[in-house]
Amino acid sequence: MMKKETLKISLLTLLFVAYSCGNKPKEVKPTNNEIKKTEVFSKSEDDLKTKGDSNDLHQVKVNEILPADQYIYLNVTEGDKAFWIATRKMEVEKGKTYSYRGGLLKKNFESKEYKRTFETIYLVSSLVESNHSQSVQLKKDTNEKVDISTHTDEIIPRKGSIKISELVKNPKKYEGKTVQITGKCVKINPYIMQRNWIHLQDGSKNDFDLVITSRAYVSEGSIVTIKARVSLDKDFGAGYRYDLILEDGVVIQ
Numbered sequence: 001m002m003k004k005e006t007l008k009i010s011l012l013t014l015l016f017v018a019y020s021c022g023n024k025p026k027e028v029k030p031t032n033n034e035i036k037k038t039e040v041f042s043k044s045e046d047d048l049k050t051k052g053d054s055n056d057l058h059q060v061k062v063n064e065i066l067p068a069d070q071y072i073y074l075n076v077t078e079g080d081k082a083f084w085i086a087t088r089k090m091e092v093e094k095g096k097t098y099s100y101r102g103g104l105l106k107k108n109f110e111s112k113e114y115k116r117t118f119e120t121i122y123l124v125s126s127l128v129e130s131n132h133s134q135s136v137q138l139k140k141d142t143n144e145k146v147d148i149s150t151h152t153d154e155i156i157p158r159k160g161s162i163k164i165s166e167l168v169k170n171p172k173k174y175e176g177k178t179v180q181i182t183g184k185c186v187k188i189n190p191y192i193m194q195r196n197w198i199h200l201q202d203g204s205k206n207d208f209d210l211v212i213t214s215r216a217y218v219s220e221g222s223i224v225t226i227k228a229r230v231s232l233d234k235d236f237g238a239g240y241r242y243d244l245i246l247e248d249g250v251v252i253q
Contacts, residue, residue, distance in 0.1 A: 057238055059099050060085070062092055068113050073121070087124040099239040100124045126192040128239045155202040157182040158225040158252065165204035167230070171244050174230040180252070181210065182225040185218045193236060198249065200226070211242060214249030225252040 060076035067073075067089070074085050074092060085103065092098070103122035110117045157163065161182040167174055183200035186209060190196050198218050199209040212228050228246035235241040 056103075057099060057101055058103070059097055061097050062094050065092055065094055066111075066114060068111070073111065073114075073118075074127075084118050084121040085124045085127075086121055087127045090127065092127070096129060098127050098129055100127045101238055126189075126238075128189070128192070155183055155223060157202065161225060163204040164200070164202050164208060164210045167210070168205055168208065168244065171230065171232055175232050176230065178227055178229050179246070180225060180227045181212070181246070182223070183210065184223050185220050188218055188220055190217060193238075193240070197240075198226070200224075210244075210246065212246040212249040214251070216249065216251045218251065226250065227252060 058078055060074075060078045062074055062076055063082065064075035065072060066075075069089075071086050071089050072092060074087070075082065076085055076098075085100075087100070103124045106118075106121050106123060108117055108119060109121045158180070161180045164181065164183065167179065167181070181200060181202070183202035185198055186201050187199035188196055195213045195215060196217055198212045198214055200212055201207065201209060212226055214226065214228070218224050218226075226246070226249040228249035231242075231245050231247050233243060234245050234247075
């Protein structure tokens with residue numbers, strides 16, 4: 001009898017606690033970071049993925065450019081529709097055509113820098129020139145003259161590295177294989193399609209940029225050695241098409 005009474009009291013206690021919690025939900029207050037966050041983009045790569053990781057491909061022509069501190073506003077035209085987008089700060093030319101995927105729609109977005117409100121604007125994680133990729137002539141040129149570019153220092157290749165000129169002359173020989181290249185990073189497009197796009201020169205093929213994709217980040221101007229897999233006729237979409245490209249690059253320390 002005593003056990004039954006004890007059980008009843010316990011159940012009543014639990015019901016009382018549950019009822020009290022239901023009437024007084026816990027309030028979750030925003031953190032200081034959430035309150036103070038005023039930039040168009042956070043600096044988190046994961047945040048950018050959620051905003052622009054769509055398969056919808058857009059090609060737009062730039063009509064107007066409004067540069068800001070960390071990003072740029074662009075008035076663009078797609079077909080017969082004109083609208084505004086915002087993306088990370090980069091070099092963009094008026095009148096040129098660019099491509100991007102996805103985009104997060106924001107309404108009544110206020111720009112404090114320009115003291116104006118955009119009725120609608122799309123936040124775009126990455127924007128690339130439509131003819132971004134540099135086409136490579138795959139025909140062998142036995143009379144090719146090998147020069148060192150005036151703005152690229154002569155590169156001393158690391159043991160095991162092949163020259164870019166050799167790869168360009170005979171790409172079929174290396175297709176699907178992993179090669180090692182030593183060169184100077186003359187440009188990098190970071191965090192696009194979940195990878196970095198490294199432009200490498202070694203002076204053996206004039207000013208030719210060999211593009212290598214990698215998870216690793218390489219600073220512009222640095223001389224590095226990278227191992228990567230050779231791919232031919234690769235089309236990633238959004239203007240990223242290559243006759244010759246190296247993928248999954250690993251920087252050799």
